[in-house]
Amino acid sequence: MILSKVIELLLGGMVTSIEIFLLTLLFSLPLGLVVAGGRMSKFAPLRWIAKVYISIMRGTPLMLQLIVVFFAPYYVFGINLSADYRFIAVIIAFTINYAAYFAEIYRGGIESINSGQYEAAQVLGYSKFQTFFIIILPQVFKVVLPSITNEVITLVKDTSLSFVIAIPEMFTVAKQIAASEASIAALLVAGVFYYVFNMIVAFVMEHIENRLDYYE
Amino acid sequence: MSLLEVKNLKKSFDDNVVLKDISLNVERGEVLAIIGPSGSGKSTLLRCITDLEQEDSGEINFDGTFGLVFQNFNLFPHHSVMKNITNAPIKVQKRDKSEVFEHARKLLSQMGLSDKEDAYPCELSGGQQQRVSIARALAMNPDILFFDEPTSALDPELTGEILNVIKDLAANNMTMVIVTHEMAFARNVADTIIFMDGGVIVEEGTPEEVFSSDNQRMKDFLGKFYD
Numbered sequence: 001m002i003l004s005k006v007i008e009l010l011l012g013g014m015v016t017s018i019e020i021f022l023l024t025l026l027f028s029l030p031l032g033l034v035v036a037g038g039r040m041s042k043f044a045p046l047r048w049i050a051k052v053y054i055s056i057m058r059g060t061p062l063m064l065q066l067i068v069v070f071f072a073p074y075y076v077f078g079i080n081l082s083a084d085y086r087f088i089a090v091i092i093a094f095t096i097n098y099a100a101y102f103a104e105i106y107r108g109g110i111e112s113i114n115s116g117q118y119e120a121a122q123v124l125g126y127s128k129f130q131t132f133f134i135i136i137l138p139q140v141f142k143v144v145l146p147s148i149t150n151e152v153i154t155l156v157k158d159t160s161l162s163f164v165i166a167i168p169e170m171f172t173v174a175k176q177i178a179a180s181e182a183s184i185a186a187l188l189v190a191g192v193f194y195y196v197f198n199m200i201v202a203f204v205m206e207h208i209e210n211r212l213d214y215y216e
Numbered sequence: 217m218s219l220l221e222v223k224n225l226k227k228s229f230d231d232n233v234v235l236k237d238i239s240l241n242v243e244r245g246e247v248l249a250i251i252g253p254s255g256s257g258k259s260t261l262l263r264c265i266t267d268l269e270q271e272d273s274g275e276i277n278f279d280g281t282f283g284l285v286f287q288n289f290n291l292f293p294h295h296s297v298m299k300n301i302t303n304a305p306i307k308v309q310k311r312d313k314s315e316v317f318e319h320a321r322k323l324l325s326q327m328g329l330s331d332k333e334d335a336y337p338c339e340l341s342g343g344q345q346q347r348v349s350i351a352r353a354l355a356m357n358p359d360i361l362f363f364d365e366p367t368s369a370l371d372p373e374l375t376g377e378i379l380n381v382i383k384d385l386a387a388n389n390m391t392m393v394i395v396t397h398e399m400a401f402a403r404n405v406a407d408t409i410i411f412m413d414g415g416v417i418v419e420e421g422t423p424e425e426v427f428s429s430d431n432q433r434m435k436d437f438l439g440k441f442y443d
Contacts, residue, residue, distance in 0.1 A: 116286060119286070120286065120291075121292075122267070123282075123353075124304035125304060125308040125356070126308055134307070138294050139293065139294055142294070214336060215336045
């Protein structure tokens with residue numbers, strides 16, 4: 001197979017990788033905030049549910065979680081799901097896994113905000129809701145951004161785990177080509193693609209960090 | 217009726233009794249300075265009155281709006297000076313935007329900070345930050361303004377800056393309750409001084425009365441400042 005054909009096939013897989021990447025961020029970034037809220041709740045049962053959830057998501061392999069999310073509806077509940085479910089399962093598994101990591105990052109960020117900020121907001125009459133979204137959260141984002149960047153870069157590489165349930169993303173495609181051609185060229189090209197992908201991610205995140213640099 | 221009435225206020229943190237039985241009145245236009253050693257309960261008293269702490273028992277009667285100026289300013293670092301001042305009047309009090317901005321510009325010029333509208337708190341000196349936080353409190357049109365050791369985080373030069381601002385406010389009949397360690401200032405600006413120690417009011421009166429008190433605890437405390 002000529003190189004241009006390999007690149008063409010890999011770019012096709014890359015579209016799927018990017019879809020997984022973007023959809024995971026779209027759902028897991030807000031979900032992480034909800035989980036962090038549960039984790040810090042004054043209501044003990046909620047706090048424990050969040051704690052156990054985070055513990056399981058961080059304590060077991062993402063690859064295993066992908067398989068469980070994909071196969072559980074059939075093997076546990078006997079539900080036959082459509083072919084589309086394969087992709088949905090990937091998004092669900094990545095989302096619930098990354099939300100756990102994001103939740104802990106948010107929690108650290110929220111706890112780092114000085115209590116004086118809450119007090120000043122209270123004295124000025126801001127509601128709890130306003131205090132969180134106008135005063136606290138914008139400051140939290142600045143604090144957590146470097147940690148979020150780390151996770152986002154990891155996510156780019158983790159999308160390759162989708163091969164385990166045969167999603168035709170870039171790594172799955174690269175492996176197939178490598179197997180049929182008995183050559184690792186396709187895998188090396190895939191490696192370059194992941195690397196470039198992450199350079200772009202790092203560039204974008206750095207840009208956002210710089211945008212937030214207007215205050216200390 | 218007094219603008220603010222505190223009756224038999226009691227507050228403990230676990231076994232530590234911080235306020236034993238505090239009663240005081242503040243009249244409209246009055247400047248009350250609360251002095252006393254660290255740990256005497258001054259700040260806790262202010263925090264109870266401003267709802268930052270919940271008292272264990274007692275009564276606080278106050279019908280109006282108040283502002284609180286913190287020792288550490290507690291400006292919002294991600295908001296510009298202008299937004300720090302205008303956001304609560306607009307978002308909380310639902311006042312007209314252009315009226316609030318006009319008000320804020322007037323306050324900033326009063327504070328000598330007209331050129332700092334677009335600055336962020338991190339770009340300002342401590343004294344400037346404290347003046348912004350006073351402007352932020354004033355922008356809410358408070359009936360009474362509380363100060364919790366407003367100069368304790370500032371060096372002597374910047375302290376003078378803030379004390380002058382408070383003096384100007386007093387001259388304009390602003391009702392104020394000031395917890396402070398600045399004895400000379402308290403004596404100079406206050407109508408009434410309360411000396412607290414160990415969670416009780418030991419001495420209360422005009423500056424002349426309090427500073428010439430025969431109370432031994434009061435004398436010991438003041439002696440340290442005269443030495």
